[in-house]
Amino acid sequence: MTAEAMVTSPFAGSVTDGDRPLRIALLTYKGNPFCGGQGVYVRHLSRELVRLGHSVEVVGAQPYPVLDTGASLTELPSLDLYRSPDPFRTPKRDEYRDWIDALEVATMWTGGFPEPLTFSLRARRHLAARAGDFDVIHDNQTLGYGLLGDLGAPLVTTIHHPITVDRKLDLAAAKDRKKRVSVRRWYAFTRMQGRVARRLPSVLTVSGSSKQEIAEHLGVRDERIHVVHIGADTDLWSPDPSVAEVPGRIVTTSSADVPLKGLVYLVEALAKLRTEHPEAHLVVVGKRAEKGPVARAIESYGLQDAVRFVKGITDAELVDLVRSAQISCVPSLYEGFSLPAAEAMATGTPLVATTGGAIPEVAGPDGETCLAVPPGDADALAAALGRMLDDPELRARLGAAGRERVLTRFTWAKAAEGTAAHYRAAIEQAARTRRAR
Known part of the structure; x- marks a missing residue:
């Protein structure tokens, strides 16, 4: 099978002009575009979904997403333990709001990375209070325990690539036993992500390579994983002959x-x-x-x-x-x-x-x-x-x-069309499940 055939989405092109607009909750535990590809994904996908006529509410934690006109932002604050210029900080007593905050700090103190779990728990609480507000919930690789079970709307999750790949490479680069122990503890959240991923009805990913890695590393069944390529903002990223080329x-x-x-x-x-x-x-x-x-x-x-x-x-x-x-x-x-x-x-x-x-x-x-x-x-x-x-x-x-x-x-317009088609498929599947009960 060619790479092109392997990455074709089974739902591509299923959206029609007659389909009603969707109310979408897009969850991201780390959404600032300067933090990496996940933030870029949220910014551009949300903009293009709005251009298709959908309503997009991004629910995010610090560093908060940077969004273009159209999508709205709901801030779901963490304790922001890794902020600059004082990463790994100890919060003051009056900053603690609940047991999730205490869990976040305790995990950091013991060398773990808490944000996927603690954001998922806060998101679950937030969504429970917003029952009926959304047609579909889209999780941007949080994969936390809080997103299992009934969230009030069908869940679609994007996994850009399994973080276990990062873990493997970081372990290989570790120079001594102490560093390897530290790396294993930091990446302990990947065990949770694997357990959650295997229970998800629908997983989106961005390439055929990632699809294979998700099946291999996380144990997700192949038929549950669908590829929708992402891309560049080709209006912004374009040639400009007036910019001088610098030799070398x-x-x-x-x-x-x-x-x-x-x-x-x-x-x-x-x-x-x-x-x-x-x-x-x-x-x-x-x-x-x-x-x-x-x-x-x-x-x-x-x-x-x-x-x-x-x-x-x-x-x-x-x-x-x-x-x-x-x-x-x-x-x-x-x-x-x-x-x-x-x-x-x-x-x-x-x-x-x-x-x-x-x-x-x-x-x-x-x-x-x-x-x-x-x-x-x-x-x-x-x-x-x-x-x-x-x-x-x-x-x-x-x-x-x-x-x-x-x-x-590879354009964001194509990515939004393919993603919206998967939203509708998830909604239809949830409706069929309800009717079968």
Whole structure:
């Protein structure tokens, strides 16, 4: 079976103009787009669902989602224990409101990550008080115990990729027994997510690769998992010839302290690349780590002036940064979809990417819409980057083909249509279940 056939949704195209608008509750325990792909998903999916005529109420915790015009936000505050500039803080006595707050703090104190569980419990309480307000409830990968059972409306859950993949890679990167114990405790919530996922009637995911990982890692039956590709905002992420190209500039989106993102291999590749292309330099959209493998690599290769980290820039500044690059790079060991790849391709910036996880589904065939390399291979990365820098015609051809691929396959409008079709299928299935009782 081809990748294209595998990821076709069985409900795609079932929405018609005559279908009544839906009242949608979209739950997200971490919804700020600067926190990663889940926040981007909430922002753009909610906007496009509203454009289809639906009513969308996003229910989220800190850092609160950034939404476009149309969707409403209901704040469901946690204790915000990981906020900047005082992460892992101890709340004051008067901040505690109930037993869920106490559970949140106790889990953090013992090295665990509480937010999926505690948000699910708060969401359940909130939804119980809002019975009848929604036609469907859409959970954005919380997968907490509080979302099991009757919520007053059918539940659809998106799993971008199983967090057990992150856990596996973080354990592999741990240098000693103490660190491995800490990683296992932090990811203890993944056991809950697996138990919840196996009891869900309907799971959405964003790629065929993620579908396979969900079945393998979480034990969800294959027929319950449906793929709806996400995509880029192609109005925002578009070519602009007026933005000057900076010679040697390579752009990537990555957090330096997340092994899964493979940034350390890109830094090593940059060191190799600069022996023949001294103008080559890297701009990383993400958080700089002051210590760890990436920081050590930058220092050991003497790349302090050739690697720059940027964070907190506007959407327009980010798009112009990608437009200014000669190459966009996704060096990840694994991705459940890779929004940065789709967004960079939408600007017409040529892409060098690994074949980790679902990246090939997005980036397309090697030599046609990107240059593809094995994950974790700095030599292959350096060779592909050098080939791209040496060949302006190749960059132009791959950039144009990449944008066309995104326009054809990966837009938020298409994602909203497919998601809404699954909402209706979930509603119909719930109605059939009720009639059969």
